[in-house]
Amino acid sequence: MISDAPVLQQTSEPGDSTIAPSRLSRYARPLLGVLLPLILALGWELVVWSGWSNGRLVPPPLRVFATIAELARSGELIRHIAATLWRVGLGFAFGVVAGTLLGAISGYWSLARRLLDPTVQALRAIPSLAWVPLFILWLGIFETSKIALIAVGVFFPVYLGVMGAILIVDRKIVEVGRTFRLSGPAMIRRILLPAVLPAYVVSLRVGLGLGWMFVVAAELIGASEGLGYLLLDGQQLGKPAQILAAIVIFAILGKLTDWLIEVAAAPFLRWQDAFGRAKEI
Amino acid sequence: MLALDRVSKTYPNGVQALARFSAEIRQGEILAIIGGSGCGKSTLLRAIAGLDRASSGTVTLDREAIASPHAKIGIIFQEPRLLPWLSVADNIGFGLADLPATERREKVARALERVGLADKAQAWPRELSGGQAQRVAIARALVPQPEVLLLDEPFSALDAFTRRDLQDHLLDLWADTRPTLILVTHDVDEAVVLADRVLVMRPWPGRLFDQIEINLGRPRDRNSPLFENFKRSVLTSLDRSLDRNVPDRDATQGPGQAMWW
Ligand SMILES: Nc1ncnc2c1ncn2[C@@H]1O[C@H](COP(=O)(O)OP(=O)(O)OP(=O)(O)O)[C@@H](O)[C@H]1O
Numbered sequence: 308m309i310s311d312a313p314v315l316q317q318t319s320e321p322g323d324s325t326i327a328p329s330r331l332s333r334y335a336r337p338l339l340g341v342l343l344p345l346i347l348a349l350g351w352e353l354v355v356w357s358g359w360s361n362g363r364l365v366p367p368p369l370r371v372f373a374t375i376a377e378l379a380r381s382g383e384l385i386r387h388i389a390a391t392l393w394r395v396g397l398g399f400a401f402g403v404v405a406g407t408l409l410g411a412i413s414g415y416w417s418l419a420r421r422l423l424d425p426t427v428q429a430l431r432a433i434p435s436l437a438w439v440p441l442f443i444l445w446l447g448i449f450e451t452s453k454i455a456l457i458a459v460g461v462f463f464p465v466y467l468g469v470m471g472a473i474l475i476v477d478r479k480i481v482e483v484g485r486t487f488r489l490s491g492p493a494m495i496r497r498i499l500l501p502a503v504l505p506a507y508v509v510s511l512r513v514g515l516g517l518g519w520m521f522v523v524a525a526e527l528i529g530a531s532e533g534l535g536y537l538l539l540d541g542q543q544l545g546k547p548a549q550i551l552a553a554i555v556i557f558a559i560l561g562k563l564t565d566w567l568i569e570v571a572a573a574p575f576l577r578w579q580d581a582f583g584r585a586k587e588i
Numbered sequence: 589m590l591a592l593d594r595v596s597k598t599y600p601n602g603v604q605a606l607a608r609f610s611a612e613i614r615q616g617e618i619l620a621i622i623g624g625s626g627c628g629k630s631t632l633l634r635a636i637a638g639l640d641r642a643s644s645g646t647v648t649l650d651r652e653a654i655a656s657p658h659a660k661i662g663i664i665f666q667e668p669r670l671l672p673w674l675s676v677a678d679n680i681g682f683g684l685a686d687l688p689a690t691e692r693r694e695k696v697a698r699a700l701e702r703v704g705l706a707d708k709a710q711a712w713p714r715e716l717s718g719g720q721a722q723r724v725a726i727a728r729a730l731v732p733q734p735e736v737l738l739l740d741e742p743f744s745a746l747d748a749f750t751r752r753d754l755q756d757h758l759l760d761l762w763a764d765t766r767p768t769l770i771l772v773t774h775d776v777d778e779a780v781v782l783a784d785r786v787l788v789m790r791p792w793p794g795r796l797f798d799q800i801e802i803n804l805g806r807p808r809d810r811n812s813p814l815f816e817n818f819k820r821s822v823l824t825s826l827d828r829s830l831d832r833n834v835p836d837r838d839a840t841q842g843p844g845q846a847m848w849w
Protein backbone atom coordinates (compact mmCIF):
# COMPACT_ATOMS: atom_id res chain seq x y z
CA MET A 308 0.00 0.00 0.00
CA ILE A 309 2.68 2.44 1.02
CA SER A 310 4.68 1.66 -2.11
CA ASP A 311 1.71 2.86 -4.20
CA ALA A 312 1.97 6.40 -2.94
CA PRO A 313 4.89 7.60 -5.07
CA VAL A 314 3.38 6.01 -8.18
CA LEU A 315 0.15 7.81 -7.53
CA GLN A 316 1.98 11.08 -7.18
CA GLN A 317 3.82 10.55 -10.41
CA THR A 318 0.73 9.86 -12.48
CA SER A 319 -1.09 12.96 -11.30
CA GLU A 320 0.37 15.54 -13.63
CA PRO A 321 -0.12 19.21 -12.80
CA GLY A 322 -2.55 19.38 -15.73
CA ASP A 323 -4.68 16.62 -14.24
CA SER A 324 -4.87 18.21 -10.86
CA THR A 325 -6.36 21.38 -12.33
CA ILE A 326 -8.99 19.43 -14.23
CA ALA A 327 -9.88 17.10 -11.41
CA PRO A 328 -11.45 19.66 -9.05
CA SER A 329 -13.64 21.13 -11.80
CA ARG A 330 -14.78 17.68 -12.92
CA LEU A 331 -15.46 16.81 -9.33
CA SER A 332 -17.44 19.95 -8.76
CA ARG A 333 -19.49 19.41 -11.90
CA TYR A 334 -20.90 16.22 -10.45
CA ALA A 335 -20.64 17.22 -6.84
CA ARG A 336 -22.67 20.39 -7.16
CA PRO A 337 -26.02 18.79 -8.06
CA LEU A 338 -25.33 16.05 -5.52
CA LEU A 339 -24.78 18.69 -2.88
CA GLY A 340 -28.26 19.98 -3.54
CA VAL A 341 -29.81 16.56 -3.00
CA LEU A 342 -27.96 16.08 0.27
CA LEU A 343 -30.28 18.07 2.52
CA PRO A 344 -33.60 16.51 1.42
CA LEU A 345 -31.96 13.08 1.49
CA ILE A 346 -30.76 13.52 5.05
CA LEU A 347 -34.14 14.86 6.16
CA ALA A 348 -35.96 11.96 4.50
CA LEU A 349 -33.60 9.43 5.94
CA GLY A 350 -33.84 11.07 9.36
CA TRP A 351 -37.62 11.00 9.32
CA GLU A 352 -37.59 7.39 8.14
CA LEU A 353 -35.37 6.50 11.10
CA VAL A 354 -37.50 8.47 13.56
CA VAL A 355 -40.63 6.59 12.50
CA TRP A 356 -38.83 3.27 12.25
CA SER A 357 -37.46 3.58 15.75
CA GLY A 358 -40.94 4.35 17.03
CA TRP A 359 -40.37 7.95 18.23
CA SER A 360 -43.29 8.97 16.09
CA ASN A 361 -46.04 6.94 14.49
CA GLY A 362 -45.77 9.02 11.28
CA ARG A 363 -49.51 9.03 10.84
CA LEU A 364 -49.80 12.68 9.71
CA VAL A 365 -46.36 12.86 8.16
CA PRO A 366 -45.75 9.45 6.66
CA PRO A 367 -42.11 8.46 6.16
CA PRO A 368 -40.70 8.26 2.62
CA LEU A 369 -40.92 4.51 2.32
CA ARG A 370 -44.63 4.57 3.11
CA VAL A 371 -45.12 7.27 0.44
CA PHE A 372 -43.26 5.16 -2.10
CA ALA A 373 -45.26 2.14 -1.10
CA THR A 374 -48.43 4.13 -1.79
CA ILE A 375 -47.11 5.14 -5.19
CA ALA A 376 -46.21 1.54 -5.95
CA GLU A 377 -49.63 0.40 -4.84
CA LEU A 378 -51.37 2.98 -7.03
CA ALA A 379 -49.16 2.02 -9.93
CA ARG A 380 -49.90 -1.66 -9.56
CA SER A 381 -53.64 -1.15 -9.56
CA GLY A 382 -53.42 0.93 -12.73
CA GLU A 383 -54.94 3.90 -10.88
CA LEU A 384 -51.75 5.94 -11.10
CA ILE A 385 -51.52 5.86 -14.87
CA ARG A 386 -55.17 6.85 -15.19
CA HIS A 387 -54.71 9.86 -12.90
CA ILE A 388 -51.45 10.93 -14.50
CA ALA A 389 -52.95 10.60 -17.97
CA ALA A 390 -55.95 12.70 -17.02
CA THR A 391 -53.81 15.45 -15.54
CA LEU A 392 -51.27 15.41 -18.36
CA TRP A 393 -54.06 15.60 -20.90
CA ARG A 394 -55.52 18.68 -19.20
CA VAL A 395 -52.18 20.43 -18.81
CA GLY A 396 -51.18 19.55 -22.36
CA LEU A 397 -54.37 20.82 -23.91
CA GLY A 398 -54.55 23.94 -21.75
CA PHE A 399 -50.89 24.65 -22.40
CA ALA A 400 -51.35 24.22 -26.14
CA PHE A 401 -54.31 26.62 -26.28
CA GLY A 402 -52.62 29.12 -24.01
CA VAL A 403 -49.38 29.03 -25.99
CA VAL A 404 -51.09 29.40 -29.35
CA ALA A 405 -53.23 32.31 -28.21
CA GLY A 406 -50.42 33.97 -26.27
CA THR A 407 -47.97 33.61 -29.14
CA LEU A 408 -50.38 34.92 -31.78
CA LEU A 409 -51.65 37.89 -29.80
CA GLY A 410 -48.21 38.62 -28.36
CA ALA A 411 -46.66 38.60 -31.81
CA ILE A 412 -49.39 40.82 -33.22
CA SER A 413 -49.06 43.28 -30.34
CA GLY A 414 -45.30 43.28 -30.60
CA TYR A 415 -45.20 43.71 -34.35
CA TRP A 416 -47.94 46.28 -35.02
CA SER A 417 -48.02 49.25 -32.74
CA LEU A 418 -51.63 49.96 -33.72
CA ALA A 419 -52.66 46.49 -32.60
CA ARG A 420 -50.69 46.99 -29.42
CA ARG A 421 -52.56 50.19 -28.64
CA LEU A 422 -55.85 48.49 -29.32
CA LEU A 423 -55.18 45.17 -27.64
CA ASP A 424 -52.64 45.58 -24.91
CA PRO A 425 -54.63 47.73 -22.45
CA THR A 426 -57.42 45.15 -22.44
CA VAL A 427 -55.03 42.25 -21.97
CA GLN A 428 -53.23 44.09 -19.18
CA ALA A 429 -56.55 44.80 -17.46
CA LEU A 430 -57.55 41.13 -17.70
CA ARG A 431 -54.15 40.15 -16.39
CA ALA A 432 -54.78 42.17 -13.24
CA ILE A 433 -57.64 39.80 -12.37
CA PRO A 434 -56.43 36.89 -10.24
CA SER A 435 -57.00 34.04 -12.63
CA LEU A 436 -58.79 31.86 -10.09
CA ALA A 437 -61.53 34.47 -10.01
CA TRP A 438 -62.59 33.15 -13.39
CA VAL A 439 -63.43 29.75 -11.98
CA PRO A 440 -67.12 30.33 -11.15
CA LEU A 441 -67.72 32.02 -14.47
CA PHE A 442 -65.98 29.28 -16.41
CA ILE A 443 -67.99 26.65 -14.62
CA LEU A 444 -71.20 28.52 -15.41
CA TRP A 445 -70.24 29.00 -19.03
CA LEU A 446 -68.41 25.82 -19.82
CA GLY A 447 -69.75 23.35 -17.32
CA ILE A 448 -68.05 21.49 -14.52
CA PHE A 449 -66.26 19.01 -16.76
CA GLU A 450 -63.15 19.17 -18.91
CA THR A 451 -63.78 22.36 -20.89
CA SER A 452 -63.77 24.73 -17.92
CA LYS A 453 -60.62 23.12 -16.50
CA ILE A 454 -58.75 23.39 -19.74
CA ALA A 455 -59.90 26.99 -20.19
CA LEU A 456 -58.60 27.88 -16.74
CA ILE A 457 -55.21 26.31 -17.47
CA ALA A 458 -55.07 28.04 -20.86
CA VAL A 459 -55.74 31.39 -19.18
CA GLY A 460 -52.88 30.77 -16.76
CA VAL A 461 -50.51 29.89 -19.59
CA PHE A 462 -51.65 32.69 -21.87
CA PHE A 463 -50.43 35.71 -19.94
CA PRO A 464 -46.75 34.92 -19.46
CA VAL A 465 -46.49 33.76 -23.08
CA TYR A 466 -48.26 36.85 -24.38
CA LEU A 467 -46.10 39.18 -22.32
CA GLY A 468 -42.94 37.27 -23.13
CA VAL A 469 -43.50 37.32 -26.89
CA MET A 470 -44.59 40.94 -27.02
CA GLY A 471 -41.79 42.14 -24.77
CA ALA A 472 -39.19 40.16 -26.68
CA ILE A 473 -40.30 41.61 -30.01
CA LEU A 474 -40.32 45.13 -28.60
CA ILE A 475 -36.75 44.91 -27.38
CA VAL A 476 -35.25 43.36 -30.51
CA ASP A 477 -32.14 45.38 -31.20
CA ARG A 478 -32.94 48.06 -33.78
CA LYS A 479 -29.36 47.90 -34.95
CA ILE A 480 -29.66 44.27 -35.91
CA VAL A 481 -32.95 44.88 -37.67
CA GLU A 482 -31.08 47.50 -39.66
CA VAL A 483 -28.60 44.85 -40.77
CA GLY A 484 -31.57 42.98 -42.17
CA ARG A 485 -32.70 46.12 -43.95
CA THR A 486 -29.31 46.75 -45.53
CA PHE A 487 -29.47 43.24 -46.96
CA ARG A 488 -32.95 44.07 -48.24
CA LEU A 489 -34.77 41.28 -46.46
CA SER A 490 -38.46 41.06 -47.29
CA GLY A 491 -41.02 41.14 -44.46
CA PRO A 492 -41.27 37.36 -44.05
CA ALA A 493 -37.49 36.95 -44.38
CA MET A 494 -36.98 39.63 -41.74
CA ILE A 495 -39.28 37.71 -39.39
CA ARG A 496 -37.67 34.37 -40.12
CA ARG A 497 -34.02 35.40 -40.17
CA ILE A 498 -33.90 38.24 -37.65
CA LEU A 499 -36.98 38.48 -35.42
CA LEU A 500 -37.56 34.79 -34.69
CA PRO A 501 -34.03 33.96 -33.61
CA ALA A 502 -33.79 37.19 -31.65
CA VAL A 503 -37.01 36.46 -29.81
CA LEU A 504 -36.41 32.76 -29.20
CA PRO A 505 -34.51 32.89 -25.87
CA ALA A 506 -37.17 35.04 -24.22
CA TYR A 507 -39.87 32.88 -25.80
CA VAL A 508 -38.45 29.72 -24.28
CA VAL A 509 -38.35 31.40 -20.89
CA SER A 510 -41.97 32.47 -21.25
CA LEU A 511 -42.97 28.94 -22.26
CA ARG A 512 -41.35 27.57 -19.14
CA VAL A 513 -43.03 30.14 -16.94
CA GLY A 514 -46.32 29.40 -18.71
CA LEU A 515 -45.91 25.68 -18.15
CA GLY A 516 -45.24 26.28 -14.46
CA LEU A 517 -48.48 28.22 -14.21
CA GLY A 518 -50.22 25.48 -16.18
CA TRP A 519 -49.25 22.97 -13.49
CA MET A 520 -50.39 25.35 -10.78
CA PHE A 521 -53.76 25.81 -12.41
CA VAL A 522 -54.37 22.16 -13.10
CA VAL A 523 -54.18 21.57 -9.37
CA ALA A 524 -56.68 24.34 -8.77
CA ALA A 525 -58.97 23.02 -11.51
CA GLU A 526 -58.85 19.45 -10.20
CA LEU A 527 -59.36 20.46 -6.59
CA ILE A 528 -62.57 22.18 -7.62
CA GLY A 529 -64.09 19.02 -8.88
CA ALA A 530 -62.79 16.03 -10.73
CA SER A 531 -63.24 12.31 -10.64
CA GLU A 532 -59.71 11.60 -11.78
CA GLY A 533 -56.37 13.29 -11.98
CA LEU A 534 -53.56 13.95 -9.56
CA GLY A 535 -55.52 16.84 -8.04
CA TYR A 536 -58.33 14.41 -7.36
CA LEU A 537 -55.83 12.17 -5.56
CA LEU A 538 -54.92 15.13 -3.38
CA LEU A 539 -58.52 15.85 -2.51
CA ASP A 540 -59.39 12.21 -2.02
CA GLY A 541 -56.41 11.80 0.29
CA GLN A 542 -57.54 14.75 2.37
CA GLN A 543 -61.16 13.60 2.62
CA LEU A 544 -60.27 10.05 3.50
CA GLY A 545 -57.40 11.04 5.78
CA LYS A 546 -54.65 9.41 3.71
CA PRO A 547 -51.63 11.73 3.99
CA ALA A 548 -49.42 9.20 2.23
CA GLN A 549 -51.63 9.49 -0.84
CA ILE A 550 -51.43 13.30 -0.71
CA LEU A 551 -47.67 13.18 -0.50
CA ALA A 552 -47.55 10.61 -3.28
CA ALA A 553 -49.53 12.96 -5.54
CA ILE A 554 -47.26 15.86 -4.58
CA VAL A 555 -44.15 13.86 -5.40
CA ILE A 556 -45.59 12.92 -8.77
CA PHE A 557 -46.54 16.53 -9.45
CA ALA A 558 -42.97 17.53 -8.70
CA ILE A 559 -41.54 14.86 -11.00
CA LEU A 560 -43.91 15.65 -13.86
CA GLY A 561 -43.41 19.40 -13.49
CA LYS A 562 -39.68 19.05 -13.56
CA LEU A 563 -39.79 16.56 -16.41
CA THR A 564 -41.98 18.65 -18.70
CA ASP A 565 -39.91 21.75 -17.96
CA TRP A 566 -36.80 19.78 -18.81
CA LEU A 567 -38.41 18.65 -22.06
CA ILE A 568 -38.86 22.26 -23.16
CA GLU A 569 -35.30 23.03 -22.17
CA VAL A 570 -33.93 20.07 -24.11
CA ALA A 571 -36.08 20.77 -27.16
CA ALA A 572 -34.92 24.38 -27.24
CA ALA A 573 -31.27 23.70 -26.52
CA PRO A 574 -30.15 23.10 -30.14
CA PHE A 575 -31.56 26.50 -31.13
CA LEU A 576 -30.00 28.33 -28.22
CA ARG A 577 -26.51 26.93 -28.44
CA TRP A 578 -25.24 30.34 -29.49
CA GLN A 579 -25.95 31.77 -26.08
CA ASP A 580 -24.96 28.65 -24.17
CA ALA A 581 -21.95 30.15 -22.51
CA PHE A 582 -23.94 32.97 -20.98
CA GLY A 583 -26.06 30.51 -19.05
CA ARG A 584 -23.04 28.51 -18.04
CA ALA A 585 -21.19 31.61 -16.93
CA LYS A 586 -24.14 32.62 -14.77
CA GLU A 587 -24.21 29.23 -13.10
CA ILE A 588 -20.62 29.54 -11.94
CA MET B 589 -20.58 57.20 -60.27
CA LEU B 590 -22.32 58.14 -57.05
CA ALA B 591 -23.87 61.57 -57.13
CA LEU B 592 -25.28 63.53 -54.21
CA ASP B 593 -27.38 66.42 -55.36
CA ARG B 594 -28.36 69.03 -52.78
CA VAL B 595 -29.17 66.39 -50.16
CA SER B 596 -30.90 67.93 -47.15
CA LYS B 597 -32.25 66.28 -44.06
CA THR B 598 -34.41 67.77 -41.36
CA TYR B 599 -35.35 65.39 -38.57
CA PRO B 600 -38.93 65.36 -37.27
CA ASN B 601 -37.74 67.15 -34.15
CA GLY B 602 -36.71 70.11 -36.26
CA VAL B 603 -32.94 69.54 -36.26
CA GLN B 604 -31.53 70.36 -39.64
CA ALA B 605 -28.80 67.77 -39.91
CA LEU B 606 -27.87 68.27 -43.56
CA ALA B 607 -28.25 71.25 -45.84
CA ARG B 608 -27.87 71.02 -49.60
CA PHE B 609 -24.96 68.63 -49.60
CA SER B 610 -23.63 67.93 -53.08
CA ALA B 611 -20.75 65.75 -54.15
CA GLU B 612 -19.76 63.40 -56.92
CA ILE B 613 -17.76 60.29 -56.14
CA ARG B 614 -16.01 58.34 -58.87
CA GLN B 615 -16.36 54.59 -59.08
CA GLY B 616 -13.49 53.10 -57.12
CA GLU B 617 -12.62 56.28 -55.28
CA ILE B 618 -11.85 56.23 -51.58
CA LEU B 619 -13.50 59.18 -49.92
CA ALA B 620 -13.11 60.15 -46.30
CA ILE B 621 -15.63 62.41 -44.60
CA ILE B 622 -14.50 64.23 -41.52
CA GLY B 623 -16.11 66.91 -39.40
CA GLY B 624 -17.20 67.99 -35.95
CA SER B 625 -19.50 65.83 -33.87
CA GLY B 626 -23.10 66.23 -34.93
CA CYS B 627 -22.34 67.75 -38.30
CA GLY B 628 -24.44 65.17 -40.10
CA LYS B 629 -21.89 62.61 -41.25
CA SER B 630 -23.93 59.62 -40.13
CA THR B 631 -27.08 61.23 -41.49
CA LEU B 632 -25.40 61.59 -44.86
CA LEU B 633 -24.17 58.02 -44.87
CA ARG B 634 -27.59 56.68 -43.93
CA ALA B 635 -29.14 58.66 -46.77
CA ILE B 636 -26.66 57.16 -49.22
CA ALA B 637 -27.34 53.70 -47.82
CA GLY B 638 -31.06 54.23 -48.30
CA LEU B 639 -31.70 53.56 -44.62
CA ASP B 640 -33.20 57.01 -44.05
CA ARG B 641 -34.77 59.20 -46.69
CA ALA B 642 -33.41 62.65 -47.35
CA SER B 643 -35.92 65.45 -46.85
CA SER B 644 -34.96 66.82 -50.23
CA GLY B 645 -32.28 66.31 -52.83
CA THR B 646 -31.28 63.06 -54.48
CA VAL B 647 -28.71 60.33 -54.19
CA THR B 648 -28.06 58.50 -57.44
CA LEU B 649 -25.82 55.57 -58.23
CA ASP B 650 -25.14 55.38 -61.97
CA ARG B 651 -28.23 57.55 -62.50
CA GLU B 652 -30.41 55.23 -60.44
CA ALA B 653 -32.06 57.04 -57.54
CA ILE B 654 -31.42 55.50 -54.13
CA ALA B 655 -34.39 55.61 -51.77
CA SER B 656 -34.05 52.29 -50.01
CA PRO B 657 -31.19 49.85 -49.39
CA HIS B 658 -29.63 48.81 -52.66
CA ALA B 659 -27.90 45.59 -53.63
CA LYS B 660 -24.86 47.49 -54.88
CA ILE B 661 -24.40 49.45 -51.67
CA GLY B 662 -22.99 47.86 -48.54
CA ILE B 663 -22.53 49.42 -45.14
CA ILE B 664 -20.33 48.79 -42.15
CA PHE B 665 -21.25 50.39 -38.86
CA GLN B 666 -19.21 51.43 -35.89
CA GLU B 667 -20.21 48.21 -34.14
CA PRO B 668 -19.84 44.90 -36.00
CA ARG B 669 -23.57 44.14 -35.61
CA LEU B 670 -23.07 40.44 -36.15
CA LEU B 671 -26.07 38.21 -35.63
CA PRO B 672 -25.26 36.40 -32.39
CA TRP B 673 -27.18 33.25 -33.36
CA LEU B 674 -25.19 32.66 -36.53
CA SER B 675 -21.70 31.25 -36.72
CA VAL B 676 -18.98 33.44 -38.17
CA ALA B 677 -19.32 31.68 -41.53
CA ASP B 678 -23.10 32.09 -41.59
CA ASN B 679 -22.76 35.75 -40.66
CA ILE B 680 -20.46 36.32 -43.60
CA GLY B 681 -22.86 34.47 -45.89
CA PHE B 682 -25.88 36.37 -44.58
CA GLY B 683 -26.25 38.49 -47.72
CA LEU B 684 -25.87 35.53 -50.06
CA ALA B 685 -29.10 33.74 -49.22
CA ASP B 686 -30.18 33.78 -52.86
CA LEU B 687 -27.15 31.84 -54.05
CA PRO B 688 -27.04 28.05 -54.23
CA ALA B 689 -25.53 26.57 -51.08
CA THR B 690 -22.31 25.31 -52.66
CA GLU B 691 -21.53 28.62 -54.30
CA ARG B 692 -22.31 30.43 -51.07
CA ARG B 693 -20.05 28.13 -49.11
CA GLU B 694 -17.22 28.70 -51.56
CA LYS B 695 -17.54 32.47 -51.39
CA VAL B 696 -17.71 32.42 -47.61
CA ALA B 697 -14.66 30.19 -47.38
CA ARG B 698 -12.73 32.50 -49.65
CA ALA B 699 -13.81 35.56 -47.65
CA LEU B 700 -12.86 33.88 -44.38
CA GLU B 701 -9.47 33.11 -45.81
CA ARG B 702 -9.17 36.66 -47.05
CA VAL B 703 -9.82 38.25 -43.65
CA GLY B 704 -7.59 35.72 -41.93
CA LEU B 705 -10.31 34.04 -39.90
CA ALA B 706 -10.49 30.65 -41.59
CA ASP B 707 -10.01 28.94 -38.24
CA LYS B 708 -12.95 30.84 -36.75
CA ALA B 709 -15.52 29.74 -39.33
CA GLN B 710 -17.62 27.82 -36.83
CA ALA B 711 -17.07 30.17 -33.88
CA TRP B 712 -19.93 32.19 -32.42
CA PRO B 713 -19.65 35.98 -32.66
CA ARG B 714 -19.36 36.26 -28.88
CA GLU B 715 -16.13 34.30 -29.05
CA LEU B 716 -14.42 36.94 -31.20
CA SER B 717 -12.34 39.93 -30.18
CA GLY B 718 -13.51 43.37 -31.25
CA GLY B 719 -11.06 43.47 -34.13
CA GLN B 720 -11.98 39.99 -35.34
CA ALA B 721 -15.67 40.83 -35.14
CA GLN B 722 -15.16 43.93 -37.23
CA ARG B 723 -13.23 41.84 -39.77
CA VAL B 724 -16.23 39.55 -40.03
CA ALA B 725 -18.46 42.59 -40.53
CA ILE B 726 -16.17 43.78 -43.32
CA ALA B 727 -16.23 40.35 -44.93
CA ARG B 728 -20.02 40.21 -44.64
CA ALA B 729 -20.36 43.57 -46.37
CA LEU B 730 -17.82 42.78 -49.09
CA VAL B 731 -18.80 39.26 -49.99
CA PRO B 732 -21.82 40.30 -52.12
CA GLN B 733 -19.33 42.52 -54.01
CA PRO B 734 -21.00 45.91 -53.60
CA GLU B 735 -20.01 48.76 -55.88
CA VAL B 736 -20.15 51.18 -52.98
CA LEU B 737 -19.13 50.42 -49.43
CA LEU B 738 -20.09 52.89 -46.70
CA LEU B 739 -18.22 52.86 -43.42
CA ASP B 740 -19.36 54.88 -40.40
CA GLU B 741 -16.41 55.19 -38.02
CA PRO B 742 -15.69 51.49 -38.52
CA PHE B 743 -12.53 51.34 -36.44
CA SER B 744 -13.17 53.94 -33.76
CA ALA B 745 -14.00 51.38 -31.09
CA LEU B 746 -10.70 49.55 -31.58
CA ASP B 747 -7.31 50.11 -30.02
CA ALA B 748 -4.64 51.93 -32.01
CA PHE B 749 -2.77 48.80 -33.11
CA THR B 750 -5.82 46.90 -34.24
CA ARG B 751 -7.06 50.03 -35.97
CA ARG B 752 -3.90 50.32 -38.05
CA ASP B 753 -4.04 46.65 -38.87
CA LEU B 754 -7.57 46.92 -40.10
CA GLN B 755 -6.90 50.06 -42.08
CA ASP B 756 -4.16 48.28 -43.99
CA HIS B 757 -6.36 45.25 -44.29
CA LEU B 758 -9.25 47.29 -45.67
CA LEU B 759 -7.01 48.75 -48.36
CA ASP B 760 -5.83 45.29 -49.19
CA LEU B 761 -9.40 44.02 -49.57
CA TRP B 762 -10.40 47.11 -51.49
CA ALA B 763 -7.72 46.35 -54.07
CA ASP B 764 -9.50 43.05 -54.92
CA THR B 765 -12.56 44.56 -56.56
CA ARG B 766 -12.01 48.29 -56.05
CA PRO B 767 -15.42 49.34 -54.82
CA THR B 768 -16.10 52.97 -53.99
CA LEU B 769 -15.40 53.50 -50.31
CA ILE B 770 -17.00 56.29 -48.32
CA LEU B 771 -15.54 56.40 -44.88
CA VAL B 772 -16.70 58.58 -42.01
CA THR B 773 -13.97 59.06 -39.46
CA HIS B 774 -12.76 61.24 -36.62
CA ASP B 775 -9.21 60.15 -37.14
CA VAL B 776 -7.20 62.48 -39.39
CA ASP B 777 -4.47 59.87 -39.66
CA GLU B 778 -6.99 57.34 -40.89
CA ALA B 779 -8.45 59.75 -43.42
CA VAL B 780 -5.06 60.59 -44.89
CA VAL B 781 -3.77 57.04 -44.97
CA LEU B 782 -6.85 55.69 -46.74
CA ALA B 783 -8.49 58.36 -48.81
CA ASP B 784 -8.00 59.76 -52.27
CA ARG B 785 -10.00 62.75 -51.17
CA VAL B 786 -11.09 64.12 -47.79
CA LEU B 787 -14.33 66.04 -47.45
CA VAL B 788 -14.54 68.34 -44.45
CA MET B 789 -18.01 69.08 -43.15
CA ARG B 790 -19.22 72.02 -41.16
CA PRO B 791 -21.98 71.69 -38.55
CA TRP B 792 -25.30 73.43 -37.90
CA PRO B 793 -26.57 72.73 -40.41
CA GLY B 794 -24.31 70.05 -41.80
CA ARG B 795 -22.82 71.02 -45.13
CA LEU B 796 -19.69 70.63 -47.19
CA PHE B 797 -16.93 72.96 -46.03
CA ASP B 798 -13.80 71.95 -47.84
CA GLN B 799 -12.20 69.14 -49.78
CA ILE B 800 -8.60 68.07 -49.88
CA GLU B 801 -7.15 65.75 -52.51
CA ILE B 802 -4.56 63.42 -51.06
CA ASN B 803 -2.13 63.04 -53.92
CA LEU B 804 -0.03 60.29 -52.38
CA GLY B 805 0.86 56.95 -53.90
CA ARG B 806 0.16 53.70 -52.12
CA PRO B 807 1.24 52.17 -49.87
CA ARG B 808 1.57 55.33 -47.85
CA ASP B 809 4.25 55.93 -45.31
CA ARG B 810 2.67 57.38 -42.20
CA ASN B 811 5.96 58.93 -41.19
CA SER B 812 6.89 60.72 -44.39
CA PRO B 813 6.99 64.54 -44.34
CA LEU B 814 4.52 64.59 -47.20
CA PHE B 815 2.06 62.56 -45.18
CA GLU B 816 2.50 64.99 -42.31
CA ASN B 817 1.78 67.85 -44.67
CA PHE B 818 -1.52 66.38 -45.76
CA LYS B 819 -2.46 65.70 -42.18
CA ARG B 820 -1.71 69.27 -41.32
CA SER B 821 -3.85 70.68 -44.09
CA VAL B 822 -6.78 68.46 -43.06
CA LEU B 823 -6.40 69.55 -39.45
CA THR B 824 -6.22 73.19 -40.43
CA SER B 825 -9.33 72.85 -42.53
CA LEU B 826 -11.11 71.16 -39.64
CA ASP B 827 -10.20 73.97 -37.30
CA ARG B 828 -11.48 76.49 -39.78
CA SER B 829 -14.69 74.54 -40.19
CA LEU B 830 -15.30 75.11 -36.50
CA ASP B 831 -14.13 78.73 -36.63
CA ARG B 832 -11.17 78.00 -34.46
CA ASN B 833 -8.11 80.10 -35.01
CA VAL B 834 -4.88 78.22 -34.80
CA PRO B 835 -2.66 80.14 -37.21
CA ASP B 836 0.63 78.45 -36.53
CA ARG B 837 0.18 74.72 -36.24
CA ASP B 838 3.76 73.76 -36.96
CA ALA B 839 5.03 74.79 -33.55
CA THR B 840 2.30 73.13 -31.51
CA GLN B 841 1.47 70.05 -33.54
CA GLY B 842 2.30 66.93 -31.61
CA PRO B 843 1.59 63.31 -32.44
CA GLY B 844 -1.15 63.16 -29.84
CA GLN B 845 -3.26 65.59 -31.78
CA ALA B 846 -3.70 63.35 -34.75
CA MET B 847 -6.88 61.95 -33.21
CA TRP B 848 -9.40 64.67 -33.68
CA TRP B 849 -12.83 65.12 -32.21
N1 LIG C 1 -32.87 60.20 -35.33
C1 LIG C 1 -32.62 61.51 -35.09
N2 LIG C 1 -33.62 62.32 -34.69
C2 LIG C 1 -33.38 63.62 -34.46
N3 LIG C 1 -32.19 64.21 -34.59
C3 LIG C 1 -31.16 63.47 -34.98
C4 LIG C 1 -31.32 62.07 -35.24
N4 LIG C 1 -30.12 61.57 -35.60
C5 LIG C 1 -29.26 62.61 -35.58
N5 LIG C 1 -29.88 63.74 -35.20
C6 LIG C 1 -29.26 65.07 -35.12
O1 LIG C 1 -28.76 65.41 -36.38
C7 LIG C 1 -27.48 65.99 -36.27
C8 LIG C 1 -26.47 65.20 -37.07
O2 LIG C 1 -26.35 63.92 -36.53
P1 LIG C 1 -25.34 62.83 -37.08
O3 LIG C 1 -25.53 61.59 -36.28
O4 LIG C 1 -25.51 62.74 -38.54
O5 LIG C 1 -23.95 63.49 -36.75
P2 LIG C 1 -22.49 62.89 -36.92
O6 LIG C 1 -21.76 63.85 -37.76
O7 LIG C 1 -22.55 61.50 -37.36
O8 LIG C 1 -21.94 62.99 -35.45
P3 LIG C 1 -20.88 62.05 -34.73
O9 LIG C 1 -19.56 62.44 -35.30
O10 LIG C 1 -20.99 62.42 -33.31
O11 LIG C 1 -21.25 60.65 -35.03
C9 LIG C 1 -27.14 66.05 -34.78
O12 LIG C 1 -27.40 67.36 -34.33
C10 LIG C 1 -28.09 65.06 -34.17
O13 LIG C 1 -28.46 65.52 -32.90
Ligand SMILES: [Mg+2]
Pocket residue numbers: 629630631740
Ligand atom coordinates in the same frame (compact mmCIF):
# COMPACT_ATOMS: atom_id res chain seq x y z
MG1 LIG D 1 -22.06 59.58 -36.49
